[in-house]
Amino acid sequence: MKTNRIFFIDAVRAFAILMMLQGHFIDTLLNPIHRDSSNMVYQIWYYFRGITAPTFFTISGLVFLYLLLRAKHKGDDYPRIKKGLYRGLLLIGIGYLLRVDIFGWLRGDFKSYFFVVDVLQCIGISLIILIGCYVLLRKHVRLLSILLFLMGCLCFLTEPIYQSWNFSNVPIAFANYMTKSYGSIFTILPWFGYTAFGGFLATIFYSHVHKKRFRLVTVISFFITGIFLIDCSSWFLMRLHYWTDIEIFKSSAYFNYLFTRFGNVLLIFGVFYAAEPFLKGSLIGKIGQKTLSIYVIHFIIIFGSFTGVGLKHFFLKALNPTQAILGAFIFIIVVCIISFHYVKTNAFIYRGVRKLVRAIKN
Numbered sequence: 001m002k003t004n005r006i007f008f009i010d011a012v013r014a015f016a017i018l019m020m021l022q023g024h025f026i027d028t029l030l031n032p033i034h035r036d037s038s039n040m041v042y043q044i045w046y047y048f049r050g051i052t053a054p055t056f057f058t059i060s061g062l063v064f065l066y067l068l069l070r071a072k073h074k075g076d077d078y079p080r081i082k083k084g085l086y087r088g089l090l091l092i093g094i095g096y097l098l099r100v101d102i103f104g105w106l107r108g109d110f111k112s113y114f115f116v117v118d119v120l121q122c123i124g125i126s127l128i129i130l131i132g133c134y135v136l137l138r139k140h141v142r143l144l145s146i147l148l149f150l151m152g153c154l155c156f157l158t159e160p161i162y163q164s165w166n167f168s169n170v171p172i173a174f175a176n177y178m179t180k181s182y183g184s185i186f187t188i189l190p191w192f193g194y195t196a197f198g199g200f201l202a203t204i205f206y207s208h209v210h211k212k213r214f215r216l217v218t219v220i221s222f223f224i225t226g227i228f229l230i231d232c233s234s235w236f237l238m239r240l241h242y243w244t245d246i247e248i249f250k251s252s253a254y255f256n257y258l259f260t261r262f263g264n265v266l267l268i269f270g271v272f273y274a275a276e277p278f279l280k281g282s283l284i285g286k287i288g289q290k291t292l293s294i295y296v297i298h299f300i301i302i303f304g305s306f307t308g309v310g311l312k313h314f315f316l317k318a319l320n321p322t323q324a325i326l327g328a329f330i331f332i333i334v335v336c337i338i339s340f341h342y343v344k345t346n347a348f349i350y351r352g353v354r355k356l357v358r359a360i361k362n
Contacts, residue, residue: 010288011272011279012059017291019052021298021335022328028302029315030324041321050257051264053119053186054194058265060123061130061198062205065148068134069141069206077138084131091124094292098299101308117176117184120295125177125188126195133199145203148196155193156258160251162189190258197262201269215273222270229263286340293339301335 026045036042064084071077099114133151137144167175176184208214228236237253240246252259272279279285287294304310319327 007279007285008273008276009059009063010285011276011282012055012269012288013063013291014284014286014288015268015272016052016056016059017287017294018332019048020056021294021332023049023052024298024302025311025328025331026324028312029317029319029327030321031317031319034321034324051261051268053191054261055265055268056119057123057126057191057194058198058201058262058269061126061195062202063198064127065130065134065199065202066205068131069202072138073206081131081135084127088124088127088131091120091127091292094296095120095124098296098303098305100306101304102306104308112172112182115173115176116182117186119186121177122186122188122191123195126192129192130195130199141203141207145200145207148200148203152193152196152200155190155196156262157248157252159190159258160248160255193258194262194265215276219270219274222266222273226263226266226270229259229266233259233263287336290339294335297338298331298335301331 027049034042037046068077068080068084071080095118096114098118098120099116101109101111101113104111130148133144133147137147162178165178167179167181170178172182176182177188180187204218234253234256237249237256237259241249241253299305300310302311304313
């Protein structure tokens, strides 16, 4: 079951990173006149683009907490807690580092773009929060499971409330974690909700993965719950409003995309977990082991980290659909080749950052 679990995780992570690669490429470079919402191909692309980030956040929470719980079972969780805190801070640091424009800074051009919060910062903060929850309830896995489930629900349900909060008096470096008003792509809320649900799933795997027919029951549960969230979550939220007269249920039902996207995530989990026996030793599994390296490389190529020059600066909103699709395909291949043959593993990134930190200290 240990081996199967790893293959399942890597497959989902590979799917998420490949969807992110093509999504960033096409969204950044496709000419807006070709964004036809009535076109079925565009609708499918837009649909998958919308569930890529939820998948990434959810699987991050699942794999991180599952490995932490397994370490606890072996009586060796403190080193992993320390490693997790370091990794969370490292992700935050890399997220900011990728927005450094060296030549712009040398010209004295310091833009607020540096403080924009993206997926790496949010995942880093989410992992640190997850560690805090674990440390609080490490001896009570069932209570930890309930806490994470409730936190995920609250993050989604209360979005109509915190989306209206005003952070104009908060320093931009901190406000960017809570509002998109200054250009942030992701914010802690509601995105931590997906990580919390991933942590909740980790407690389920940890407690029941050894049981017979776990895969069958889990795959069926993924599909049933996913379909329910997609088709019936808004109806269910309205029923809760009628039963309790609590306004937040109604507000969430009227703008319900968080629960439906989580339903899509569960369907993806179900597909890959069911297909896991056929994915052992496959290329997609190897790609899933290099997500951080691939993310860093693709960000540099598209958005021009450090130099200020990337594909965005030459082809921004300039490609037609054929060029965008072929370009995305070539882009994915090039990024993966660089990752496989030059960067090797995510550990390359971690070692590089450690060397940089030591150099700065000296």
